[in-house]
Amino acid sequence: MAKKKHDANDPSLKSWIESANTKDTEFPIQNLAMCCFFRPGDDPAEGALPTCGVRIGESVIDLWELVSARLFDDLDGVPYENADIGEVLGLGAPNLSLFAQNPKALRVAFRNRLSEVLRHDTAALRDNPYLRAAAVFDADQVDFAPPTAMLNYTDFYASIHHATTVGTMFRPDNPLLPNYKWVPIGYHGRPSSIVVSGEAIRRPIGQQAPADGETTPGFGPCKLLDYELEVGCYIAEGNELGTPISIKEARERIFGLCLVNDWSARDIQKWEYQPLGPFLSKSFATTVSPYIVTAEALDPFRCAAFKRAKGDPAPLPYLSDSQDQKSGGFDITLDVYLETEQMRKAGKKPHRISSGRGFKDMYWTFAQMIAHHTVNGCNFHAGDLIASGTVSGPGPTQRGCLLESTWDGPGKPRKAVELPGGEKRTFLQDGDTVILRGFCEREGFKRIGFGECRGTVMPAGV
């Protein structure tokens, strides 16, 4: 008996979780964003570990409970015979790194089954109040944890608009360095200081570039604190040290995407970054959104890679793939909101300070970044994070950091961002909350979102 193949991206799908069916939800049944959270009552301070989950509507669901209830038995794509599905899936772990290591076929089969379980007409969980009580929670009643182990974190510099604007500040006649259009420029970031959305950000202290004409550096709380709007990519299957991932294979190694705020201390950065790159100006905190929007959920929102200008070099063969050129991009609308303490006290809503679809215009695709990252044999572990670098669109309202958006041209004073209530910002002040948001929409598909990537700046010191 041939069963009609279930399409988890079918826009007509509805869930028995009613909040997933509203017009404005970021988490319809077509999203099934994965996450890790602490079950209500579980206290990490007492040693409790998070559990793997899925966000749907206003709910989060403990996936291990569903696996234990045998809702995922007989999945297609299991690479071992007679294996215990719970062990294979790895969803009993306190993060999604083990799950990420599964081959794509199994991750897809899992997603399809999960979609079926949550579909409006499937009774298994819907009509089982005991299982629902054990597995389904209000998303605003739980604390989230970083979704994978993120043993390694790499930050790229893939937005040509960002690189050009920032380059112009330092080299007005020659903003892009000669390697930019050949090399997906990146650097190793700090895994230890990655935090999940909602955690407070302590303003860093450090050495700062000497004032003009001076030789002695400043020291103290950062005065030029900035956010950076980025998109992160979680790696699925890792690779062995010494074994590159080809550009063709790279596409399937994308587990899913998230939002990243790569907080940056510009005055510390300016002084420290020569000759070995940014260090303490970044490693005080990096915030990730709690959710992994899977590559499968994003499939409908794929778009062509950035179209190079006439005269730009073609990517070297190890970075070239026709499928990647056709659909290696993602069309994501990214918004940045700022909420100051004064606004909060006045009951004002966060103010959107930039918005755009600049992620379509990244000079390099994630597949290119993965192929480049491993061409030297460097190994990924499943769940590793690579981030795109600041995402800026071509226009001045689409810039992904204050360093850029307050830039008004060589020699001119910075042009402050204006906020409701008469406040202005050139850089972040204590009490400011930065909120990144992202969503994908396309005619004929259900709109999906990334959730929030939020952090509030706390004063320096303890």
Place this chain on the structure above:
Amino acid sequence: MAKKKHDANDPSLKSWIESANTKDTEFPIQNLAMCCFFRPGDDPAEGALPTCGVRIGESVIDLWELVSARLFDDLDGVPYENADIGEVLGLGAPNLSLFAQNPKALRVAFRNRLSEVLRHDTAALRDNPYLRAAAVFDADQVDFAPPTAMLNYTDFYASIHHATTVGTMFRPDNPLLPNYKWVPIGYHGRPSSIVVSGEAIRRPIGQQAPADGETTPGFGPCKLLDYELEVGCYIAEGNELGTPISIKEARERIFGLCLVNDWSARDIQKWEYQPLGPFLSKSFATTVSPYIVTAEALDPFRCAAFKRAKGDPAPLPYLSDSQDQKSGGFDITLDVYLETEQMRKAGKKPHRISSGRGFKDMYWTFAQMIAHHTVNGCNFHAGDLIASGTVSGPGPTQRGCLLESTWDGPGKPRKAVELPGGEKRTFLQDGDTVILRGFCEREGFKRIGFGECRGTVMPAGV
């Protein structure tokens, strides 16, 4: 009854393990270098995990077996009452990161007890053939594993001789950048590609700087493969994100030291490193020696911090500590040996290509590096690795990498290193084995060594 306090560094101590009492051993009972190894017959390919050990003479000892045999009950310094000593020490883990997290007093008490257990006149293990059979193995019969989890890895640039020589190559009139004497320059390295001594190193492939006058980069196997002689420092207790480690506290956060070969692809590095620092030129492999020579074993070999020249700025207050200035350095003799395939076939011994005590002359101490690294609130996990950067002494025979040791001045061709049998090297060739060694000696103390940090270059490709 007052017991005479046992001094684990007493040079007159002897062990019942006879190979620890020879004149030339690097691992006398005064060293007690810690490590992780696979017990004979345990196959990592079948999922076996390494065990925590100590190296003494020609033996390695499984510390978990000793803990299980209750040889460490009633230690001083245990921070919890009625705690199970095995759980507290954390030596049942597959690496030493849990052990490293213990407060210094407990690590010292453990070391003293271990020294007593191995002392010539202590019968507990010596006269227990069952326990000896379970716990004591020939060091050359086991495979070693990385000694800690090394969740985070940072590489510094602390040798002023190295920075000056390399700077001279690019900026003959102005070799040191203005920040060098203020900032302990460092960057985040790649944890995933750290391997333990003995693992083969695959020559990396990548983009290389265009030839002079060209604009198109090269691509292929690295042509300028180099080693970098470094000293690594394992962090003991970690710190919470947002909570700096002061220079005074930093000294006690040094768990121990090791040797590091930070393999470097110079042609890849030259092309990629602007503006965000070295990336794929380093992340194909970093080799660590198997042993952690503890801070306690190194205490007798402490020396003054580098004496700054007249006119050099004083370290900023957060990097200043009188005790650190007096004894924040380590006097280690470091040797680099090279063995080519031709030499191996001809039965020739590895040839020493550099030797020196340049580690005394590092511009920054490890305590300064730790205080700097955390001043912005960046957090360490116990067992994290920071490396010194290439260690070069003042003289031409004490240079820590080929980039430096074959440098003969601006505009001149590189001066090849000459090897027995008539071979020459400006950079490494396939089949070359690089061996780093280090030892400490001082009148009135027993000489101790670091063991080997060894790697052989394999051809590019799989």
